[in-house]
Amino acid sequence: xxxxVWGALFRPLWLGILSMGILGSCTPDWGRxxxxxxxxxxxxxxxxxxxxxxxxxxYSNQSQFQVYEALYEYKYLARPYEIQPCLAAALPEVSxxxxxxxIRVRTDIEFQDDPAFPGGKGRRINAHDFVYSIKRLxxxxxxxxGWWIFDGKVAGLNDFRAASEKLPPLPDSVHPALYDRExxxxxxxxxxTLRIELTRPYPYFKYILAMPYAAFVAHEVxxxxxxxxxNHPVGTGPYVxxxxxxxxxxxxxxxPKYRHGFYPSEGTAEDSANGLLADSGKAxxxxxxxxxxxxxxxxxxxxxxxxxNLDRSSIPKDNYSQAVDPERGLRGEIAEKGVTxxxxxxxxxxxxxxxxIDPVLGKHKKLRQAMSLAYDVETVLDRFYNGRGIRAxxxxxxxxSGFDSSFRSPYGTYDVERARRLLAEAxFPGGKGxxxxxxxxxxxxxMRQRGEHFAQNMAAIGVKVNVESCTWPEYLERxxxxxxxxxxxxxxxxxxxxxNFMQLLYGPNKPPGENNASYQNDAYDRLFEKASVxxxxxxxxxxxxxxxxxxxxxxxxxxxVHRQAAVLSYKRLGNLxxxxxxxxxxxxxxxxxxxx
Amino acid sequence: MRDLWARIRRRFGRxxxxxxxxVVIALYIxxxxxxxxxxxxxxxxxxxxxxxxxxxxxHPLGLDVLGRSVWERVVQGSRVALIVGFxxxxxxxxxxxxxxxxxxxxxxxxxxxxxxxxxxxDAVPTILLLLAxxxxxxxxxxxxxxxxxxxxxSWVSTCRFVRGEVIRQKELDYVRAARSVGATDSRILxxxxxxxxxxxxLVQASLVFVYSIKSExxxxYLGVxxxxxxxxxxxxxxxxxxxxxxxxWWQFAAATAALFVLVLAFNLxxxxxxDALDPKEG
Numbered sequence: 001x002x003x004x005v006w007g008a009l010f011r012p013l014w015l016g017i018l019s020m021g022i023l024g025s026c027t028p029d030w031g032r033x034x035x036x037x038x039x040x041x042x043x044x045x046x047x048x049x050x051x052x053x054x055x056x057x058x059y060s061n062q063s064q065f066q067v068y069e070a071l072y073e074y075k076y077l078a079r080p081y082e083i084q085p086c087l088a089a090a091l092p093e094v095s096x097x098x099x100x101x102x103i104r105v106r107t108d109i110e111f112q113d114d115p116a117f118p119g120g121k122g123r124r125i126n127a128h129d130f131v132y133s134i135k136r137l138x139x140x141x142x143x144x145x146g147w148w149i150f151d152g153k154v155a156g157l158n159d160f161r162a163a164s165e166k167l168p169p170l171p172d173s174v175h176p177a178l179y180d181r182e183x184x185x186x187x188x189x190x191x192x193t194l195r196i197e198l199t200r201p202y203p204y205f206k207y208i209l210a211m212p213y214a215a216f217v218a219h220e221v222x223x224x225x226x227x228x229x230x231n232h233p234v235g236t237g238p239y240v241x242x243x244x245x246x247x248x249x250x251x252x253x254x255x256p257k258y259r260h261g262f263y264p265s266e267g268t269a270e271d272s273a274n275g276l277l278a279d280s281g282k283a284x285x286x287x288x289x290x291x292x293x294x295x296x297x298x299x300x301x302x303x304x305x306x307x308x309n310l311d312r313s314s315i316p317k318d319n320y321s322q323a324v325d326p327e328r329g330l331r332g333e334i335a336e337k338g339v340t341x342x343x344x345x346x347x348x349x350x351x352x353x354x355x356x357i358d359p360v361l362g363k364h365k366k367l368r369q370a371m372s373l374a375y376d377v378e379t380v381l382d383r384f385y386n387g388r389g390i391r392a393x394x395x396x397x398x399x400x401s402g403f404d405s406s407f408r409s410p411y412g413t414y415d416v417e418r419a420r421r422l423l424a425e426a427x428f429p430g431g432k433g434x435x436x437x438x439x440x441x442x443x444x445x446x447m448r449q450r451g452e453h454f455a456q457n458m459a460a461i462g463v464k465v466n467v468e469s470c471t472w473p474e475y476l477e478r479x480x481x482x483x484x485x486x487x488x489x490x491x492x493x494x495x496x497x498x499x500n501f502m503q504l505l506y507g508p509n510k511p512p513g514e515n516n517a518s519y520q521n522d523a524y525d526r527l528f529e530k531a532s533v534x535x536x537x538x539x540x541x542x543x544x545x546x547x548x549x550x551x552x553x554x555x556x557x558x559x560x561v562h563r564q565a566a567v568l569s570y571k572r573l574g575n576l577x578x579x580x581x582x583x584x585x586x587x588x589x590x591x592x593x594x595x596x
Numbered sequence: 597m598r599d600l601w602a603r604i605r606r607r608f609g610r611x612x613x614x615x616x617x618x619v620v621i622a623l624y625i626x627x628x629x630x631x632x633x634x635x636x637x638x639x640x641x642x643x644x645x646x647x648x649x650x651x652x653x654x655h656p657l658g659l660d661v662l663g664r665s666v667w668e669r670v671v672q673g674s675r676v677a678l679i680v681g682f683x684x685x686x687x688x689x690x691x692x693x694x695x696x697x698x699x700x701x702x703x704x705x706x707x708x709x710x711x712x713x714x715x716x717x718d719a720v721p722t723i724l725l726l727l728a729x730x731x732x733x734x735x736x737x738x739x740x741x742x743x744x745x746x747x748x749x750s751w752v753s754t755c756r757f758v759r760g761e762v763i764r765q766k767e768l769d770y771v772r773a774a775r776s777v778g779a780t781d782s783r784i785l786x787x788x789x790x791x792x793x794x795x796x797x798l799v800q801a802s803l804v805f806v807y808s809i810k811s812e813x814x815x816x817y818l819g820v821x822x823x824x825x826x827x828x829x830x831x832x833x834x835x836x837x838x839x840x841x842x843x844x845w846w847q848f849a850a851a852t853a854a855l856f857v858l859v860l861a862f863n864l865x866x867x868x869x870x871d872a873l874d875p876k877e878g
Binding site: 466 | 641642643647661662664737819820823824830833834836837838840841842
């Protein structure tokens, strides 16, 4: 008789304990880890994959940089951005004609331990790993987003890609004989020497060798995990992925086999004054564990930052005035928490892209020019970026060579009257005769609001625009398949060279390439082909100026904004210098105080 | 039938709260119709002042992020709410009633099929089902999709009630009498049984109406509802960020209050209607 009574009494208690356990497992466990050895950052999106071949967005890049490494990496403190050897022993030896790269690969570096290797012990890297990694990347079946970085550049690589189309689908044929076939322009001469032969001299090719797409992957790991490879990153980087809880948290722990990274000893006087050279020459990383929390909304991230749960955070637009005063300094109550503010150009471009294969938008240049003039970008800057940025006049952002602050697009000002005149000249006075256009954007509050603002501006000249929100995967799919009329887009530099932006309007890069507008102008393409093989100098800059003028006149895009990031961090996070290309290089950070 | 309406009139005539609810609903309907006709709040998408201007004499409910009148957007939101409520109910109620009548009257495999259908539909979490339908329907995202998605998912309770009532009533004398004089099945269903379950259908209709309005707000808040048009859900979504970051409360308050008052009015109306149609009540 007693037992059921006790059982009934304790059942709610057990249920309570159980539900606490379940809830506890779903919410961040802020109490874990030793203070002083843990970095806590944020990702504002769900991470899709850890496969370097799929590292197409900045969130994937931030995560992959912790585990994977490439031949080269960006110097942490140097500005303008420069590369330095990472898995390579030295910078490439480039032939006089600029087409042949000889690269010495370090053979004293090992992959992290993983069951994929014999005995679970990671082996030493070699030049063949790079060749394999690139072959895997360009294999059609990998479905990489990164083919464009090698397309047409390396001798024989396009033939390899064409041959991969005939192979049975993955994972039935993971490591086929095709991979043993030699590619003329991509060879490992021995374990420590690579020879890369380019079809033309591409001065920016060294930057491509520092991209996450070009990371070293071990064929044993790809073979072992097959389709699950994207969930099992195994690299040579400073951290190993300890835990990946989808939609919640990524946890990295120090890679015990990482011994080849050292804190830079070169920096500017300002770096020295900011104490950024105090750890010169010390072995990396300083932090034992890095936790990246995933937020789909900015508010929880912001509130957790204010509570001290995160070490670093961007400022959501609606909280900007809460953190920054009108003089662009940090507000007292935020500064009192031990928070500092850093700014940097993001090397990016926000733009509105017209689909040039659309029968109306593609055919009427004056219509596009009118829409560009009717778009009130200053208000966009004020409302959606809190003034953090400048109006874009061309495709090249500040701090990228070729940027000219005096350049003005003839359609890069807000002029409604002129827009109306151009619209009439296009044959659509007051918008008469025009269909309603669809503006595609991502289903988020801010993106929808920006779309509504665009529609409001266009309505002022009689052009009707409907805002269509969709999910991120649908957005990418529709961009690639050209199923849109106008789309809001952005591009962040993969490498600090103007070519990375110029190629966005290069005709042969039409979708599935990165030329989302499907823009085609033979004069632009010829100039691009010349400029992309030149090093920076007056000749190249002259070509770039002409390309900018063509793009401005044709208006396949509305150039909107080049953003400036404002990042907050607690003073306990030391060695922090914002880096626009290599985001979140946690291995350089250190915790100098305790978390309250 | 005449008796039914007389009971409703009597009940509402002596219940002040219910009468107030009817007046409030009528005002919303009037506002929605005037907005639809372009008489009320036609400039809801235009910038009429500074962004985030607080409530004032010129703008009684303030302005939003794009300097648009919150009052006009609330009015247009009532138009969306009523359209969604009306069309979802028009789809769901006939569907639920006919399926309930057929299942309860014929029983056998038809009943088994209908019960299986609504049990399966009921087992899927409603919001997930609505999200999935909103994403896959060929009408694309927007008002029509929301109406269809809500209509085809909201008939279950109506069907269940009608089925149960028909099972009970088909054994009563008036049905037997109709059958004995040679009435066809369809005549028995729609001429004899339907008027006798109509009180349930009416109550269900008002419940589906208010459920659809609430669901539309949730779907629009989640970004899969109404597109290109002010909806209370979209307004609450906008206000969510500016409320915490900027202390802009007026859009949130206006949209929430509009929804609250309409739903409250409908709930009071439903209660009174249920009482009026309850055979046990005099």
